[in-house]
Amino acid sequence: MIFRQLFERESSTYTYLLADVDSKHALLIDPVAGQEAQYLQLLQDFGLQLRYAIDTHVHADHVTALGKLRELTGCESLMGEQSEVACVSRSFADGDHLRLGDIVLQALYTPGHTDDSYSFYCQSANGQRLFSGDTLLIRGSGRTDFQNGDAAQQYQSLQKLLALPEDTLVYPGHDYKGWQVSSIGEEKRFNPRLQVQSQAEYELLMAGLNLPNPAQMDIAVPANRQCGRL
Amino acid sequence: MIFRQLFERESSTYTYLLADVDSKHALLIDPVAGQEAQYLQLLQDFGLQLRYAIDTHVHADHVTALGKLRELTGCESLMGEQSEVACVSRSFADGDHLRLGDIVLQALYTPGHTDDSYSFYCQSANGQRLFSGDTLLIRGSGRTDFQNGDAAQQYQSLQKLLALPEDTLVYPGHDYKGWQVSSIGEEKRFNPRLQVQSQAEYELLMAGLNLPNPAQMDIAVPANRQCGRL
Numbered sequence: 107m108i109f110r111q112l113f114e115r116e117s118s119t120y121t122y123l124l125a126d127v128d129s130k131h132a133l134l135i136d137p138v139a140g141q142e143a144q145y146l147q148l149l150q151d152f153g154l155q156l157r158y159a160i161d162t163h164v165h166a167d168h169v170t171a172l173g174k175l176r177e178l179t180g181c182e183s184l185m186g187e188q189s190e191v192a193c194v195s196r197s198f199a200d201g202d203h204l205r206l207g208d209i210v211l212q213a214l215y216t217p218g219h220t221d222d223s224y225s226f227y228c229q230s231a232n233g234q235r236l237f238s239g240d241t242l243l244i245r246g247s248g249r250t251d252f253q254n255g256d257a258a259q260q261y262q263s264l265q266k267l268l269a270l271p272e273d274t275l276v277y278p279g280h281d282y283k284g285w286q287v288s289s290i291g292e293e294k295r296f297n298p299r300l301q302v303q304s305q306a307e308y309e310l311l312m313a314g315l316n317l318p319n320p321a322q323m324d325i326a327v328p329a330n331r332q333c334g335r336l
Numbered sequence: 337m338i339f340r341q342l343f344e345r346e347s348s349t350y351t352y353l354l355a356d357v358d359s360k361h362a363l364l365i366d367p368v369a370g371q372e373a374q375y376l377q378l379l380q381d382f383g384l385q386l387r388y389a390i391d392t393h394v395h396a397d398h399v400t401a402l403g404k405l406r407e408l409t410g411c412e413s414l415m416g417e418q419s420e421v422a423c424v425s426r427s428f429a430d431g432d433h434l435r436l437g438d439i440v441l442q443a444l445y446t447p448g449h450t451d452d453s454y455s456f457y458c459q460s461a462n463g464q465r466l467f468s469g470d471t472l473l474i475r476g477s478g479r480t481d482f483q484n485g486d487a488a489q490q491y492q493s494l495q496k497l498l499a500l501p502e503d504t505l506v507y508p509g510h511d512y513k514g515w516q517v518s519s520i521g522e523e524k525r526f527n528p529r530l531q532v533q534s535q536a537e538y539e540l541l542m543a544g545l546n547l548p549n550p551a552q553m554d555i556a557v558p559a560n561r562q563c564g565r566l
Contacts, residue, residue, distance in 0.1 A: 113343065113514035144513060151526045283374060284343035286516070296381045 107209055107230045108152055111277060111286060112145075114138040117168035117322070118280050121145075122237055124228070125154045126207025133158035133206055135226065135237050136279055137171035139334050142178060145171070149179075156181040158204065162239030162279055163223040164189055164330045166253060167320040173333030183333060186215065188222035193333040198224070216241040216267065218260020219248030225267060227274075234274040236290065242267050243278045244288045247299045250312050252319070253327070257312035261305045268294055337439055337460045338382055341507060341516060342375075344368040347398035347552070348510050351375075352467055354458070355384045356437025363388035363436055365456065365467050366509055367401035369564050372408060375401070379409075386411040388434065392469030392509055393453040394419055394560045396483060397550040403563030413563060416445065418452035423563040428454070446471040446497065448490020449478030455497060457504075464504040466520065472497050473508045474518045477529045480542050482549070483557070487542035491535040498524055 108125040117138065123145070125132035132154040137145060149156055156179040159172050163186070172183040173193060182195035184204075189197070198204070200215035212227045219240040226237040240248030241263050250257040272291030294300060302308045320326070329336050338355040347368065353375070355362035362384040367375060379386055386409040389402045393416070402413040403423060412425035414434075419427070428434070430445035442457045449470040456467040470478030471493050480487040502521030524530060532538045550556070559566050 111516055113516070115345065115514060141514075151522065284345060284371075286341055286343070292381065 107232055108132070108154070109232075109235075110148065112141070112148075114141055114168065117320075118282050119165075119168050120277065120279060120281065120286075122277060123148060124206065124209060124211075125152065126209050129207045130154050131157045131206050133160060133204070133211070134171075134175065135160050136162055136165070136239070137175055139169035139171045139174060139329075142171050142174050145175065146178065155179075157206065158182050158184055160184045160204075160226075161189075161330070162225065162237070163220045164191065164253065164327060166220075166323045166327050167280075168322060169326050169329045169336065170334040173335055176333070186213070186222050186224045188215070188217070190222075191331055191333065193335075200224075214266060216260075216263035218250055218256055218258075218263045219253075221254035221256070221259075223248070223263070225263075227270065234271060236267065236270060236274050236276050237279075238267060238276055239279040242276060242293060242297075244276065244281055244285045244293070245297050247297075247312075248279075249315060249317055251315070251317065252323075257309040258305055260312070261308040264300065264308075268300070337462055338362070338384070339462075339465075340378065342371070342378075344371055344398065347550075348512050349395075349398050350507065350509060350511065350516075352507060353378060354436065354439060354441075355382065356439050359437045360384050361387045361436050363390060363434070363441070364401075364405065365390050366392055366395070366469070367405055369399035369401045369404060369559075372401050372404050375405070376408065385409075387436065388412050388414055390414045390434075390456075391419075391560070392455065392467070393450045394421065394483065394557060396450075396553045396557050397510075398552060399556050399559045399566065400564040403565055406563070416443070416452050416454045418445070418447070420452075421561055421563065423565075430454075444496060446490075446493035448480055448486055448488075448493045449483075451484035451486070451489075453478070453493070455493075457500065464501060466497065466500060466504050466506050467509075468497060468506050469509040472506060472523060472527075474506065474511055474515045474523070475527050477527075477542075478509075479545060479547055481545070481547065482553075487539040488535055490542070491538040494530065498530070 110123040122135040187197040204211040276288040340353040352365040417427040434441040506518040
């Protein structure tokens with residue numbers, strides 16, 4: 107399996123490249139507009155064909171590269187059925203599987219940050235990885251105060267993710283302090299937001315964050331409902 | 337083996353945490369001043385004791401955390417003998433080995449970016465890693481136009497690194513485009529600076545870069561000769 111985590115500095119977004127070594131088929135999770143040339147370079151270096159470009163949810167902090175990558179490579183663009191984004195090639199639902207040779211990616215519906223948030227659980231010969239989008243972050247969790255965000259739903263979604271094996275590597279959609287990877291066991295023990303004793307306590311914690319809106323939100327959300335067209 | 341790559345955004349520096357699971361002894365390569373609290377948090381989460389803080393060379397683009405980490409943790413601070421930094425606990429030379437339980441780190445003197453540049457070759461049960469400092473970057477190499485930099489020396493240093501096994505993972509001291517890891521085989525094939533046919537051609541290429549000086553250079557170099565004291 108070929109695996110790369112890529113960092114987009116302006117929005118602190120992590121994009122993931124996964125590829126099957128035998129078939130040379132690849133997918134990208136949460137690609138960012140403006141980075142397409144880099145993705146194409148990496149695909150070319152490895153001799154890969156991009157099959158899927160996937161967004162974990164409609165992002166508010168950056169514009170997606172989904173539409174552009176489909177134009178450039180002929181890949182399928184995918185989002186969750188709750189996103190209701192008409193321009194995608196197809197939608198996925200909770201429990202759906204996406205296969206890339208021996209790599210299996212299972213879609214887990216994990217609403218809370220937004221009402222269309224998904225995580226992806228990936229099993230391969232190298233062990234299990236969770237691409238946790240903006241649901242579970244390293245030592246944090248995605249904000250729940252816009253785009254039909256819901257702290258109660260997120261609490262339930264987090265319980266779902268914490269039930270995965272403890273040695274599952276956690277690869278989040280963002281990090282703002284330069285950390286790249288964690289594990290389910292590590293987050294269980296050290297994520298301050300997961301030390302609450304009840305859903306009510308979690309809701310209270312999230313209600314008290316008082317974060318400013320993302321700088322690009324008014325541009326990004328409408329653009330991302332059009333697969334990245336500005 | 338516990339392994340983490342951490343990114344410091346302002347100078348685009350990668351810092352590496354390596355630790356032996358059994359002895360719980362840890363080391364940091366190229367730690368950045370101002371990030372000490374994060375390093376201590378991570379060490380605490382994993383129950384680790386910091387034994388060594390190592391700089392690959394006297395940095396010109398950020399201030400080192402070597403001195404501060406020694407104060408805070410009692411670790412040894414280490415630099416190459418060519419650095420001539422009097423405040424370090426001890427110096428290492430080409431071929432020296434540093435052990436952390438089963439982890440062995442071999443110092444490779446790789447001058448060219450500066451005259452005190454080292455890389456570290458690490459063999460463990462998880463395979464080989466090269467911490468290539470500012471000598472070999474992903475699809476690039478460190479500039480050679482100050483601090484006794486020398487393109488001819490760097491060409492020779494790069495040949496030394498390229499002789500390592502092709503599946504050696506390459507972890508550089510910086511990346512400016514969000515890429516995190518490569519391999520010796522990948523860099524041999526795709527690094528544009530390694531496609532030259534001779535040392536003379538490499539020298540010509542490096543002489544033509546015309547890069548601006550690092551913003552922090554006038555502060556960082558004198559501070560780093562004092563282990564980070566400003």
